[in-house]
Amino acid sequence: MEELSKQSRILHSAIALFSKYGIEDTSVNDIVKYAQVAKGTFYTYYKDKNELIFIILCKKYGTMLNEILQESHQISLDEKRSWKLVFVEKLAAFYKQQPQILKMVHNHASCLIKTKERRNQIFSYLPSLSEFLALFKKENEDIEQTLKRVLLLLEITNTVCYNALFYQHPDTIENILPELTKIICYA
Numbered sequence: 001m002e003e004l005s006k007q008s009r010i011l012h013s014a015i016a017l018f019s020k021y022g023i024e025d026t027s028v029n030d031i032v033k034y035a036q037v038a039k040g041t042f043y044t045y046y047k048d049k050n051e052l053i054f055i056i057l058c059k060k061y062g063t064m065l066n067e068i069l070q071e072s073h074q075i076s077l078d079e080k081r082s083w084k085l086v087f088v089e090k091l092a093a094f095y096k097q098q099p100q101i102l103k104m105v106h107n108h109a110s111c112l113i114k115t116k117e118r119r120n121q122i123f124s125y126l127p128s129l130s131e132f133l134a135l136f137k138k139e140n141e142d143i144e145q146t147l148k149r150v151l152l153l154l155e156i157t158n159t160v161c162y163n164a165l166f167y168q169h170p171d172t173i174e175n176i177l178p179e180l181t182k183i184i185c186y187a
Contacts, residue, residue: 007045009035014052023053023104053108054118061105061112062125065154068094069128083135085181088157092177095161106162113151153184 013035017026046052072090076083095102137146164173
């Protein structure tokens, strides 16, 4: 691990430990020990564990959303279906395959969209976002209003998927997805 910078070692160590033990069960002490750096070095790069979580989630979540946006856009063109609906279906399918990512996003959503600056950091990983927002934009509506609706779409999708996958509430993901996509049609 010596060839990586100390900051990279901390980041890679955190990702490895979060994946193996979960965010809550991984301490800063665990991260610095795994990264083989002093605890003070951690605080040179990160204010606290929450800032590190945000940086990891921002990049992973933004990159993942962009990949799903691009894939769903191509499918919508090929199959002549609504991009919004294909996006929700693909996002739900991704979460079904990667429930640990959904759990991280769900448990730390507030840190992801806490401020406009943080939202913009996530959006920097989403070059397809402006085209997607155009689908939602209503007449006489500014882009901020449209963005709020898209953020609500993500929040609803994330919450419904989380509850369906982890608690089968109000139903399983397979049974609830058709209802979710009906709701999204009206967004």
